[in-house]
């Protein structure tokens with residue numbers, strides 16, 4: 001019921017359109033019901049008059065009917081065009097709400113959900129909802145009115161024949177609903193199977209480099225063949241059921257007309273029915289049966305649209321886990337003093353990843369995190385911009401708990417350079433400018449120069465207008481890194497997180513980028529996660545994190561002297577280089 005109320009809310013901005021659509025639908029319904037009655041009246045009255053009277057009246061009748069059908073044309077045009085436009089506008093509102101909500105949801109939601117599914121909610125589910133929004137009220141109201149109207153008229157014309165008609169119609173409805181339920185099941189199966197085909201294509205094409213490197217093209221083709229065949233089987237089943245549904249319905253309609261003809265013939269023979277009345281009766285049977293068929297088909301549309309809406313509501317009602325507290329204040333005049341105060345953290349109900357971590361970084365200093373894979377270095381960094389909230393203790397910036405300040409101001413104060421750089425579809429200027437909305441061209445070029453990428457951009461035929469992203473120019477890992485660094489230069493935050501920023505690069509690119517990063521880190525509080533220990537020798541403090549917690553901490557020289565885990569890692573890498 002709550003979902004239904006929420007659904008109705010989307011009609012509100014288009015109330016005018018909705019009411020007018022309903023009026024038009026009512027007009028169409030009235031005109032359709034009126035025609036056989038007009039015919040009835042004419043045959044019973046006018047057409048029995050002398051030829052002259054008929055001929056002089058025909059002009060008026062023709063003009064009246066034409067006017068009626070012009071009105072019907074206008075109404076039908078409005079229903080088909082503006083009714084659909086109303087549905088499309090509601091769909092667009094829902095899509096915008098859903099997209100806005102996706103933007104607000106926290107990392108935990110994205111950890112648990114699949115991008116493909118989220119996309120399908122934005123596209124196919126919402127299309128089903130819009131179809132329901134437009135056709136639903138119209139189908140229910142108009143079809144119900146037509147059924148009641150036609151049935152009443154039929155009853156007035158001949159009660160026993162209409163009761164017989166009703167009995168056969170009920171059997172037909174039971175038959176159709178049964179088939180419809182099976183069709184629904186098979187359509188759901190079709191959807192699952194086509195989703196599997198899509199997933200296979202996406203998986204195989206996204207991983208095409210891996211497929212080719214293992215020469216596994218045949219294996220991929222076989223896997224695709226399996227799901228492609230399975231989809232074909234499912235479609236074959238659905239067409240068989242559709243065949244029996246439509247053929248069955250046509251048979252029942254044929255049966256109805258046969259019964260009406262036979263019983264009508266009987267009533268004519270015994271003098272209880274005029275031959276012309278039987279013809280008009282047959283016309284009303286069409287008007288009576290058509291909305292029944294519409295309603296039966298509508299059950300399928302309703303199920304699809306309503307389940308789509310429920311899925312939509314599930315997302316809309318998911319509250320972001322990370323929200324601003326009601327009295328959150330902006331983090332202003334950031335100095336960059338970072339404190340991890342007895343911090344503990346676990347993902348969901350899993351085992352604790354971090355426990356009782358204490359770190360104090362004075363403004364402008366650099367702390368390096370090192371340690372084995374899975375030790376929790378990335379997790380520790382994610383707690384600073386509140387990608388996740390601590391489960392124990394607190395993270396403080398300039399003495400303020402990060403949970404007590406607005407996320408917008410908090411994240412504006414922090415710049416992150418990650419190993420995996422994501423470039424949006426757009427040109428290089430826009431990708432660097434992402435760091436500071438509204439940045440001037442001069443600022444963008446200055447940032448690119450400081451990130452050592454300006455000269456390279458100048459060598460591209462289209463310079464800063466070169467398109468990047470999936471269908472754009474292919475940039476090397478190092479070039480992408482430098483664009484990411486330029487973004488952060490432009491953002492100019494007081495705090496910096498460098499997450500394994502140079503570990504995927506060769507020595508030459510690394511040295512090049514290292515100098516940009518050192519320049520970037522100047523005057524900013526910096527946390528670096530590094531696998532190449534040579535790059536963090538100058539860090540003010542090096543912290544060795546293992547799954548058991550902080551094992552060692554101190555300067556490079558102190559840790560080497562201690563001859564513990566850090567010294568072991570360092571010597572291993574040093575030997576590796578020689």
Ligand SMILES: Nc1ncnc2c1ncn2[C@@H]1O[C@H](COP(=O)(O)OP(=O)(O)OP(=O)(O)O)[C@@H](O)[C@H]1O
Pocket residue numbers: 111347350353371372373374375376377378379380
């Ligand atoms: N989103 C997540 N949901 C659940 N568990 C996670 C998630 N991210 C990381 N983990 C787990 O938390 C632990 C710490 O991971 P984290 O990525 O912080 O380690 P790391 O030291 O940065 O590792 P690496 O050096 O390999 O990047 C690991 O056991 C990992 O499996």
